[in-house]
Amino acid sequence: MPDLAELIKQWWKQITGVMILSVLAVGVITFLKPRQYLSVTTAVPASSFAADRSAVFNENIQALYSTLGSSDDLDRIVGTAGLDTVYLATADEFNLFDHYKITKNSSARAKAGKELKANTKVMKSGYGELKVKVWDTDKNLAPQLANAILEKLQAIHGDLRNAGNEAALNGLVKAKEKLQRQADSSFESPERSPAFYEQIKQYEKLIGEYQLVIDSKPPSLIVVERARVAEKPDKPKRMYIMIGTLVLSFLFSLLLVLVLHRRKNERS
Secondary structure (H helix, E strand, O other), rough: OOOOOHHHHHHHHHHHHHHHHHHHHHHHHHHHHOOOOEEEEEEEEOHHHHOOHHHOOOOOOOHOOOOOOOOOHHHHHHHHHHOOHHHHHHHOOOOOOOOOOOOOOOHHHHHHHHHHHEEEEEEOOOOEEEEEEEEEEEOOOOHHHHHHHHHHHHHHHHHHOOOOOOHHHHHHHHHHHHHHHHHHOOOHHHHHOOHHHHHHHHHHEEEEEEHHHHHHOOOOOOEEOOOOOOOOEEEOOOOHHHHHHHHHHHHHHHHHHOOOOHHHHHHO
């Protein structure tokens, strides 16, 4: 094993040359890349029981459930964030194909959505929070995009939570109408069939309860902090990149020198 200090002393010009060329090449690429600003919005999952009729109207059940959702609720939302639907809708809302300078054609919408998705990270933090991170060259647009993506995720899961209640409501309305038609066509007077009309009242009560839950639109996410305008760009981290390039180029050049030194000794 050759002495490294002696080897560096002997090959210092070559090592320095490799390091300078590497730093220059990476520096040019890095400084040509546009600077991007990061905006982050944070939310926590709301309990899925908030959309349960019994959790609203049964006082004994209300105390059993937390207002916050579980880790599973958050995992479902993070999974939905991997779909293109959210990004396509946001790209349409903000006309992003113009912002990204994409030529308007049949694939412009898909390209804008893909670009936005590449600049977005939806993740679950170690504290059980949902974080939507968006990078953009426009520091004023970045927080708008982050907040819009969070709102769309909230709307999707809010609709999913309400889907069961809406199906139950439709079923109750149809059952009540059927029962009402039977009552209207019955030859028996209301006094002779009180149970028949009591059932209609129960249907009306349930319909009112389900309608209230649907109209209240319980949130699937509780926003803790909305995205704000960043004062400084987050990408690219030029200083770290340059230092990393310097270290890696030194190690590479040192390895190269070791190989060349070994071949030189073998020939001699």
